[in-house]
Amino acid sequence: MTPPIAPRGCFVTGTDTEVGKTRISAALLHWCVSQGWRSIGFKPVAAGLEQVSGRWINADVQALRQASSAVPLTDAEVGPYQFRAACAPHIAAALESRAIDFEVLLRAARQLAPQSDALVVEGVGGFVVPLTADRDTADLAQALGLPVVLVVGLRLGCINHALLTAESVRARGLQLAGWVGNTVDPAMPWVDDNIVTLRQLLMKRHGAVDLGRVPRLPNPSPQAILSHLDPAGLRQVFDR
Ligand SMILES: Nc1ncnc2c1ncn2[C@@H]1O[C@H](COP(=O)(O)OP(=O)(O)OP(=O)(O)O)[C@@H](O)[C@H]1O
Numbered sequence: 001m002t003p004p005i006a007p008r009g010c011f012v013t014g015t016d017t018e019v020g021k022t023r024i025s026a027a028l029l030h031w032c033v034s035q036g037w038r039s040i041g042f043k044p045v046a047a048g049l050e051q052v053s054g055r056w057i058n059a060d061v062q063a064l065r066q067a068s069s070a071v072p073l074t075d076a077e078v079g080p081y082q083f084r085a086a087c088a089p090h091i092a093a094a095l096e097s098r099a100i101d102f103e104v105l106l107r108a109a110r111q112l113a114p115q116s117d118a119l120v121v122e123g124v125g126g127f128v129v130p131l132t133a134d135r136d137t138a139d140l141a142q143a144l145g146l147p148v149v150l151v152v153g154l155r156l157g158c159i160n161h162a163l164l165t166a167e168s169v170r171a172r173g174l175q176l177a178g179w180v181g182n183t184v185d186p187a188m189p190w191v192d193d194n195i196v197t198l199r200q201l202l203m204k205r206h207g208a209v210d211l212g213r214v215p216r217l218p219n220p221s222p223q224a225i226l227s228h229l230d231p232a233g234l235r236q237v238f239d240r
């Protein structure tokens with residue numbers, strides 16, 4: 001297995017796109033900062049730009065940069081590839097007649113890692129999303145060698161998605177260190193029973209710690225999300 005790129009950190013993946021990876025990553029960074037660590041967020045590939053005050057920005061990159069501490073970081077350092085269209089990354093790149101260079105991603109990560117005591121990398125969409133013709137996000141996670149945190153979007157079908165992702169993480173030789181249940185559908189039936197099943201199976205099969213369950217919040221700020229996460233679990237993830 002590749003040695004971890006940073007002394008401490010994690011690769012945050014999700015059961016799907018739009019399940020709360022950015023919100024949870026920002027909360028993890030907030031916790032790392034509270035530990036006194038130089039903490040840096042990294043979004044290798046971001047798809048979806050909006051124009052704010054005449055500038056094109058990506059919301060994920062902004063959120064991770066704002067939750068980071070340590071050195072002042074530029075948007076380009078936190079998000080080396082940012083594409084206009086909000087769609088699959090290799091398609092978003094092609095729409096601009098560009099392509100993602102895997103080596104550029106690794107170089108960007110290698111530049112940030114030594115400046116940090118904790119590096120939080122937000123994946124792109126789910127765990128196995130194509131980036132180039134022959135590389136995907138799981139290859140990237142593998143190359144970074146960080147423990148993986150899975151954001152489970154709590155809605156019907158999430159148990160299967162979580163277990164499939166966990167198997168894929170293991171197949172890449174990575175450790176699924178922990179998981180967070182994030183409420184996507186507040187009306188999900190039998191949510192408590194789903195949580196019990198996830199907790200049991202993810203621990204028994206993968207040794208993954210339950211880091212907490214986050215309700216649908218009126219303002220999902222890093223602080224508000226963090227109040228629903230378990231500090232003992234976070235310590236386990238980041239002290240690996
Ligand atoms: N617990 C929550 N309470 C309220 N809103 C939330 C919560 N979690 C996420 N959201 C909102 O849901 C949307 C999707 O969340 P987020 O952007 O974190 O997902 P993502 O997995 O990072 O998506 P992507 O795959 O596009 O990177 C955002 O508008 C976010 O503010």
Ligand SMILES: [Mg+2]
Nearest residue numbers: 021022060122
């Ligand atoms: Mg995101």
